[in-house]
Amino acid sequence: MRIHPRGTEFLVVLEGTLYVGFVLSNPGPNMKNKLFTKILHPGDVFVFLIGHIHFQFNPGKTKTVAFAGLSSQNPGVITIANAVFGSDPPINDDVLTKAFQVEKKDIDYLQSQFWWDNN
Structure with a gap:
């Protein structure tokens, strides 16, 4: 997206x-x-x-x-998932867990998926 x-x-x-x-x-x-x-x-x-x-x-x-x-x-172009879960430095977990209403382990998993540079 x-x-x-x-x-x-x-x-x-x-x-x-x-x-x-x-x-x-x-x-x-x-x-x-x-x-x-x-x-x-x-x-x-x-x-x-x-x-x-x-x-x-x-x-x-x-x-x-x-x-x-x-x-x-x-x-x-703003690739939403890369911008949110692949930022450097990462967005604070407390912000993301609150914004997406998920647990920290879910945020950690999503952030781990964005280690490459797709530009």
Whole structure:
């Protein structure tokens, strides 16, 4: 899951299938954080608006080919799990256990998964 803080992304599937989605976060007092998803097939197009948490996932056992474009030369990217669980130095365990309402052992496990640099 990621966010582009300075650009909108569009995606076109050329081959295979993709499960895609985004979340409307903090939409307002009478709304929930709503998830929108769709299975894309060849020829389908999907748009992720600037600043939305979004994902793409290949649900099949065959390869998928897709083309993505962004509305900015510098859209930025924030990979959420890496930013939260792979920060250096790590975010305090007390903060993370409270924010995610899980036990410290769960936070320790998640932090241990982000030892590589994926940039």
